[in-house]
Amino acid sequence: GAGVSQSPSNKVTEKGKDVELRCDPISGHTALYWYRQRLGQGLEFLIYFQGNSAPDKSGLPSDRFSAERTGESVSTLTIQRTQQEDSAVYLCASSLGPPGTGAQPQHFGDGTRLSIL
Amino acid sequence: SQQGEEDPQALSIQEGENATMNCSYKTSINNLQWYRQNSGRGLVHLILIRSNEREKHSGRLRVTLDTSKKSSSLLITASRAADTASYFCARAGGSYIPTFGRGTSLIVHP
Numbered sequence: 573g574a575g576v577s578q579s580p581s582n583k584v585t586e587k588g589k590d591v592e593l594r595c596d597p598i599s600g601h602t603a604l605y606w607y608r609q610r611l612g613q614g615l616e617f618l619i620y621f622q623g624n625s626a627p628d629k630s631g632l633p634s635d636r637f638s639a640e641r642t643g644e645s646v647s648t649l650t651i652q653r654t655q656q657e658d659s660a661v662y663l664c665a666s667s668l669g670p671p672g673t674g675a676q677p678q679h680f681g682d683g684t685r686l687s688i689l
Numbered sequence: 690s691q692q693g694e695e696d697p698q699a700l701s702i703q704e705g706e707n708a709t710m711n712c713s714y715k716t717s718i719n720n721l722q723w724y725r726q727n728s729g730r731g732l733v734h735l736i737l738i739r740s741n742e743r744e745k746h747s748g749r750l751r752v753t754l755d756t757s758k759k760s761s762s763l764l765i766t767a768s769r770a771a772d773t774a775s776y777f778c779a780r781a782g783g784s785y786i787p788t789f790g791r792g793t794s795l796i797v798h799p
Contacts, residue, residue, distance in 0.1 A: 576731070605786070614777065614791035615732075628786055663731055671786055677722060678779075678787060680731030 574598075578664050578681035586689050587656060593649045593684045597666030604647050605678065606639060607663045615663065621647060622670050651686075659688045694790040695778055701796045708765040710793040712778035715759065722787065723752060723763050726775045732789075735763075737781070770799040 577596040585591055597604050603622055607615040617631040621641045632638070636654075641647040651658055661683040667676040696711045712721065720739040724732040738745045738754045738761065745752045751764040765772055775794050779787040 607789075615789040617786055617788055620786050665732070671781060677734035677737060678724075678732070679734070680724075682729070682731045 576664055576666055576679050576681035578662075578684050580684055581682065582685045582687075584687045584689065585654060587654060589654055590650065590652045591654055591686065593651075593662050593686070595647045595649070595664030595666075595681060597645060597647070597664070598679055599645070601666035601668055601679070602644060603667040603670050603676070604641060605665045605667075606647070606649050607665065608633075609661045609663055609683070611660070618649070618662075620671075654686075654688045656688045659686055661685050695776065695793045697793060698791065699794045699796075701798065702768060704768060704770055704797055704799050706768055706797075708768050708772070708795055708797070710763045710776050710795070712761045712763070712790065713759060714761075714778075714780050716780075717756075717759075718780045718785075720781055721754060721761050722779045722781050723750075723761075724777045724779060724789070726777065726792070728774075732777060735776075765795075768795075768797045770797050773797050 579594045605620050606618040609615050619639050620628040623644050624641050636652045639649045663683040665678040665680045667678050669676050694713050702708055722737045723735045725735055726732045736747050736752050738752050749766045754761045773796050775792040777789045777792040779789045781787040
């Protein structure tokens with residue numbers, strides 16, 4: 573596709589369940605980012621991938637959160653034992669190169685809106 | 690915090706007026722980017738200004754950067770109802786991950 577694709581677009585689940593969110597970056601983009609955006613708030617950085625490795629995972633809020641990226645393309649963000657405070661929009665972005673190389677602009681997907689009941 | 694912080698938090702204007710949003714940051718940057726987010730959508734990159742630039746234009750957008758004051762401003766001239774969105778700044782470049790503030794919510798009344 574032409575842009576960053578995220579699925580599902582909406583996810584409603586019960587507290588305690590595990591959820592898996594998917595991101596398909598723009599083809600050829602080596603850098604991939606996950607952010608969390610709570611209602612009416614800014615973006616909270618979660619994790620950054622360069623290729624298949626994650627040089628910076630400092631934003632993951634707890635060990636219930638994990639992410640992986642395979643084949644330098646698709647990435648999945650997994651939240652285990654979901655809590656109500658996990659309710660938010662999870663945004664994925666990709667860029668052509670890593671942050672240090674001329675500050676490539678980020679291209680965002682439309683996010684997954686996660687609601688924990 | 691290394692985030693950019695936008696000001697004001699909310700701005701309401703009439704169509705045709707100019708809209709100015711400001712961004713302050715705490716640590717030195719190599720460049721700063723502005724993004725727009727329409728309701729329910731992802732962020733869209735608007736403009737990037739490098740630390741050695743003072744002003745940059747793109748259509749109806751004008752961005753300024755004052756590194757001595759660690760601040761940037763985004764001016765939208767002759768605003769339209771379609772400009773209604775949230776606007777975010779992000780510090781970027783060097784070894785830094787782009788990080789975002791809370792944004793300015795702009796409403797342009799037709």
